[in-house]
Amino acid sequence: xxxxxxxxxxxxxxxxxxxxxxxxxxxxxxxxxxxxxxxxxxxxxxxxxxxxxxxxxxxxxxxxxxxxxxxxxxxxxxxxxxxxxxxxxxxxxxxxxxxxxxxxxxxxxxxxxxxxxxxxxxxxxxxxxxxxxxxxxxxxxxxxxxxxxxxxxxxxxxxxxxxxxxxxxxxxxxxxxxxxxxxxxxxxxxxxxxxxxxxxxxxxxxxxxxxxxxxxxxxxxxxxxxxxxxxxxxxxxxxxxxxxxxxxxxxxxxxxxxxxxxxxx
Amino acid sequence: xxxxxxxxxxxxxxxxxxxxxxxxxxxxxxxxxxxxxxxxxxxxxxxxxxxxxxxxxxxxxxxxxxxxxxxxxxxxxxxxxxxxxxxxxxxxxxxxxxxxxxxxxxxxxxxxxxxxxxxxxxxxxxxxxxxxxxxxxxxxxxxxxxxxxxxxxxxxxxxxxxxxxxxxxxxxxxxxxxxxxxxxxxxxxxxxxxxxxxxxxxxxxxxxxxxxxxxxxxxxxxxxxxxxxxxxxxxxxxxxxxxx
Numbered sequence: 001x002x003x004x005x006x007x008x009x010x011x012x013x014x015x016x017x018x019x020x021x022x023x024x025x026x027x028x029x030x031x032x033x034x035x036x037x038x039x040x041x042x043x044x045x046x047x048x049x050x051x052x053x054x055x056x057x058x059x060x061x062x063x064x065x066x067x068x069x070x071x072x073x074x075x076x077x078x079x080x081x082x083x084x085x086x087x088x089x090x091x092x093x094x095x096x097x098x099x100x101x102x103x104x105x106x107x108x109x110x111x112x113x114x115x116x117x118x119x120x121x122x123x124x125x126x127x128x129x130x131x132x133x134x135x136x137x138x139x140x141x142x143x144x145x146x147x148x149x150x151x152x153x154x155x156x157x158x159x160x161x162x163x164x165x166x167x168x169x170x171x172x173x174x175x176x177x178x179x180x181x182x183x184x185x186x187x188x189x190x191x192x193x194x195x196x197x198x199x200x201x202x203x204x205x206x207x208x209x210x211x212x213x214x215x216x217x218x219x220x221x222x223x224x225x226x227x228x229x230x231x232x233x234x235x236x237x238x239x240x241x242x243x244x245x246x247x248x249x250x251x252x253x254x255x256x257x258x259x260x261x262x263x264x265x
Numbered sequence: 266x267x268x269x270x271x272x273x274x275x276x277x278x279x280x281x282x283x284x285x286x287x288x289x290x291x292x293x294x295x296x297x298x299x300x301x302x303x304x305x306x307x308x309x310x311x312x313x314x315x316x317x318x319x320x321x322x323x324x325x326x327x328x329x330x331x332x333x334x335x336x337x338x339x340x341x342x343x344x345x346x347x348x349x350x351x352x353x354x355x356x357x358x359x360x361x362x363x364x365x366x367x368x369x370x371x372x373x374x375x376x377x378x379x380x381x382x383x384x385x386x387x388x389x390x391x392x393x394x395x396x397x398x399x400x401x402x403x404x405x406x407x408x409x410x411x412x413x414x415x416x417x418x419x420x421x422x423x424x425x426x427x428x429x430x431x432x433x434x435x436x437x438x439x440x441x442x443x444x445x446x447x448x449x450x451x452x453x454x455x456x457x458x459x460x461x462x463x464x465x466x467x468x469x470x471x472x473x474x475x476x477x478x479x480x481x482x483x484x485x486x487x488x489x490x491x492x493x494x495x496x497x498x499x500x501x502x503x504x505x506x507x508x509x
Contacts (some may be wrong), residue, residue: 157329160298161343161394162319171346175333252333256376 018203039219047229049112051224057211059113060110062230064207068124068196069238072131076188079132081181087140088147088177089169098144105137109195113202127199127207134195139181147173148179179253193235267376270306270458272449274430276397280368281433281441284451285394285495288473290434293456296322297432312388323398326406328387330375336386337362337371364423365389381412384475385419392427401433405440418472419427420443425469439475442466450487453494 007253023043030036031043038046083101086093109130117128150173158168200209208227216224247254270293274280284290295301297308299318310320331341341354342359349357360366365385375383384404391399405413417440424431424444435441441448442464450460464483466474474480 037408086320106370153325154328154329154331155299157323157325158342158346159300159318160321160323161346161390163346167346171342175331178333252374252376255334255374 042222046222046227050226061208061211068127072128075132076135084143130199131195138187139184142184143181146177189238189248267451279431280447281445282449286450288453289456322391322396324391326403328383340389398430
């Protein structure tokens, strides 16, 4: 049984890795055999070579993009949590602000990105604002849902123990909302990389998004792919960080899930 | 839902309310606890009219333990809400973990516990509040039959040492008779107390008493009206849905 379970666990890791390796190998083979020109589609080996030869260039631009993502994401996190708390706690805020939050998501950010340049200038600020605007929504909406997902029997139990409205909020609603909040955070982290690239495309002089727009007309296609690769690694790394934070903040959640899934066998 | 229910419980008494599903038993407890307001009538606690939240201990069928708190921290929840420092509250709770069968499990999360243990942890949370009146809403209803008997004997012992006034809601006739000094039978909608039965079985009691002739005689007196009520609900419930 234990051996089988271990083998199954290994398989869940091996399978996606094997598929990825297979795809990359097929890509390499096709470029080599069909003799595709390098400016059109570079082979994975050429991208790897580019990663090595322009590593310091990629590193410098990656740091700029990472800074935009981290600052923008943290701003979105703080704003999203504060607003979600307010919306869940106060009916007035729920009626007045929540519809605006939802409506705000229908505004195409790409369309207002150039305007941001006019309003706040050319530096990092407009990119940070774009990242924050895009990450804010999933965090806020998921957290509002979580804060409202409390079991009414639990609320009554706390009331019979003499809990105030505020105590119900802090002792019950906030812990209940944590799994929802982390879903929002994971979505936010995933789209934050895209948001930073959009911000840099509109107008920038540094960052990986800038490097891509700059390299494309020069047919430095291998460099474009190298930058995309670094962006993906960055996104995956941030996602893993969010998962680690989630597991550290909610050990009970994962133990309970595991205990329940064991019970089903 | 309820009408004309007149319930008197003396200090230190164990009283049960029994009745078919949908007779408003839980509503009655919610009113006593102060969760619901009655349309008319009043609740007096030690001569004070008007039920207020937090004045009685209230335990429900679901254990309602918070999954993110250890067993110990669940039991001190009420004390914590009242402003007792955590350390002090934990020490206070630790004195009772043995009597409540939770020793060695204090630092586990609730999911790791059996149904009976979870229910005892929930009961300790209620008891630590120190109220004289404790309301129990089918506390063992979700447990399997064997665990339920164990819990009933455990509660008997505990109550005899605690000097609490307990109001228990149940639809288990044996449970009501075994534990109580008095049993109120509620009829179906509108809920009305149709029978009051004094249970004159000697204390201390144990589970073997359920087979005694005295017990059987009392049980017969409860079963008869209960059965006729269930019949009448069946015929009336054809058209309308029933909930508890």
